[in-house]
Amino acid sequence: MDWKETLNLPRTTFPMKGKLPLREPEFLRFWEKIDLYHRLQEGDGQVFILHDGPPYANGHIHMGTALNKVLKDIILKSRRMAGFKAPFVPGWDCHGLPIELNVEKELGVKRGELPKVEIRKHCRTYAQRFVEVQREEFRRLGVLGDWERPYLTMSPGYEATIAREFVRFLASGQVYRRKKPVLWCSHCVTALAEAEVEYENHRSPSIYVKFPLAEDAREALPELPPGPAFVVIWTTTPWTLPANLAVALNPEYPYVAVRWGEEVLILAEGRLSALCAETGAELPEILFRFEASRLEGKHARHPFYDRLSLFILADYVTLEAGTGCVHIAPGHGEEDYESGLRYGLEVYSPVEDTGRFEASLPLFGGQGIWEANSQIIALLKEKGLLLHQEEIEHSYPHCWRCKKPVIFRATEQWFISMEAQDLRKKALEAIERVRWIPRWGKDRIKGMVEKRPDWCLSRQRAWGVPIVVFSCAACGEILRDEKYYQPVLERFAQEGTDLWFQLEAAELLPPGTRCPSCGGQEFRKEEDILDVWFDSGVSFAAVLEKRPELGFPADLYLEGSDQHRGWFQSSLLCAVGTRGEPPYRAVLTHGFVVDGHGRKMSKSLGNVVHPQDIIQKYGAEILRLWVASEDYREDIRLSEEILKRLVEAYRKIRNTSRYLLGVLSDFDPAHHQVPWEELPEFERYLFHRLAQLIKRVRKAYEQFEFHLVVQALHQFCILDLSALAIDINRDRLYCEHPEDPRRRATQTYLYQALETLVRLMAPILSFTAEDVYQHYPFVREAESVHLLSFPSPDWPEAEPGWVEKWEKRLALRAEITKALEQARKETKLVGSSLDAEVLLRLPPEYEGLVEDPALWEYLAIVSSFKVLDPLPAPEEGEVLWEAEEFPGVQILVRRAPGQKCARCWQWKPEVGSGSRFKELCDRCHSVVERLQAEGRLSLS
């Protein structure tokens, strides 16, 4: 007789192997078919708005973008299950240089060869292509959202909003125009971005130039002896000397005055020996040392113009080259410019766009700058101000198109002022009203806003939203009032911003416009475009304020920590500058994906992992589990080992779910659930732990601590279910009559455990939760697991002390398992715990810990359990164990008496004496008879 047929073994069609890469697309189709996203937007419930930061529509998604979107998805799904209505409108950043450059490369054209409108058309197609690529990749990750109606910064409506928000800034008086040095190719006659220059070796003159000290500087250094005194500067770009306005010293270094023949020279002490080595001079006599600050605000005289050059302090002056005294031309260098602003110097750049000095420049007017180098050197020599001259080869930026050296040249740029309307102050105040997670995010963005310069908005490019400014052709007056721009903005909303480039100013302005200043009737339109950070910075206006399901401000922005400088800040400035309020209530940041050693992923290190590979090899579910299981506030590690561990954890969760489905195959919750009052104590204890789990997990979701969720669910499967509930109850589940109340009690718990597990995992393991849910052997309350709510425990709280009693019992159970393990090791008499009988000696102080031996047979999964005092002396093959945690408690393990029941495998003395089935124990005997009587079983 094969008694196995008479058991209630688990039955389910839920597959053990997930075959995730293959099956995930089926679930995606299912969700689409039932229109899951929109179903989730029905009904009411407090709205939770997570505003999506737009990734750049260029290339495929990478681990960072995948991580970001999955985090958002987990948050939104968990908020929905907690009762919120949580829409998700994904977006893309579509304008900008990288796309424009890629398009030029694809077309094989150089900048300016095609009309702007033409190149913009190609850029739009290119961006659209990658929006679609990325959309499919994000969807494949199981990210739920309004993918049919995302926001694109290049859509006409969005472009119109960008332009409108710019006009608001313009009208409010926060926008101004000023010269600023930019990288410039005088051959191509164009500004270049950092991405458009290549660094190549280049031979340059290297000259040391003496600037005579002016009277105020001499007075500041009374130690100076009579006679000529000079400060020595070093430069490799003599052509910038005509634009010299200052000499910078480092306030940290000591400076010296030295005797140099008949003259006195001033330089940093740390460069003196180097200077002597280069010029071949003897180390000179140091007359005195002084601090750089003594010269601040004093002057040197320009070497060949009759004007002064201001002494300033700057910490970027180094001792690696030169003299520690740096020639400053604010129109020709980034740092020079910054210093110039600080000291109120003019941004002076007498160089025309073709690389010639302006005709009006004395001495060198009209000359090409490179040709002028030698003439400038000659002039210095003639004036006796050239201390030394040689040539050096160094790395220098070149135009990547024409390969010619580029220069820094000041051109007119547009700025948003941080001060004009107290934008900086207002932004800093707004930062205080936002919740930053983690907390240090606040310090980070605060530091950046405190120090940042005015926002340079203009780019000399084609693929972007035009800077909509008209200015009077006659007097140069800028039209600031919004009324001049209303007609254009309205047309933008319909047609996009191409028409700015197609039409003349007169066609774009309201008819009859006159300059408010001079009455002129001719106007220029600005040709530059806006920085793309402005595009995404106004997304609150283009998306939050426009979409009916959204609203301003958002509850949450969630991006990588690099966005403290990027989107968090541009959004903050745009919103504060136009609305006076931050666009978000809270900002959550995540770290960056790094490899198993904590190093950043880069092509050169060869440690880059692509999401597509993970999806193909393991499935999106494993990627989601990875996102959830790491503490994303720090760097997020990713390696083969980590993935292997995750796959194992995944299998445990999957398999446990599978077992629950199987063991509940004959369970109908509507009819079979055992009421709380009738539940055995052990099930009540399990329910208590289940309640703890629900509380812990829901709290972790609420606080965005998903790694705690994963940890809790994983351990729940291993400890509560596999090792405790299932292991201990296996006999009842399999061997008792299907309707046995204790069996139904266990099923009642396992049923609630399944409902809990499947709901709590759904935001993270979205595919698997659905898979499990669709395999329920009983009626489902909703069409998809994602339409359910989180569970809340509705059973009574445990009485004080009761839980502790059960924890003590489990600790004693652990001692018994140790004793059993010892018996397995030392004798071969015990294999399965059911082979064993356990005898326990319990000193009086443990009164009450063990009351019912039958309960302990059950808990310890042994065939026989007795409490005896004293214990018999252990015989051959028996083991006596002194409990470690319970002093005085002794456990004797020996072979269980009687014979093994062929059905339940327990050893019982009555086996062999039954009336009909000799090989069964009493319990199995009656179960089988009942089954037979009920016609559930026919025995041959």
Add this chain to the structure above:
RNA sequence: GGGCCCGUAGCUCAGGUGGUUAGAGCGUACCCCUGAUAAGGGUAAGGUCCCAGGUUCGAGUCCUGGCGGGCCCA
């Protein structure tokens, strides 16, 4: 070079306001089971809490300085 941040067992994580032998799960080793079976159970071994100073009766926890790593600037 500057600003912000991180560094606990092979892996992923716990360790309120400083206080007994630093925890969990996984993995590993060994054992058991074969009625969750390319499953399941058990036992055990793993840590100079990055390093060095300091404060303290006492520091993984506070301070200073290093080292390593990340983001953003220069």
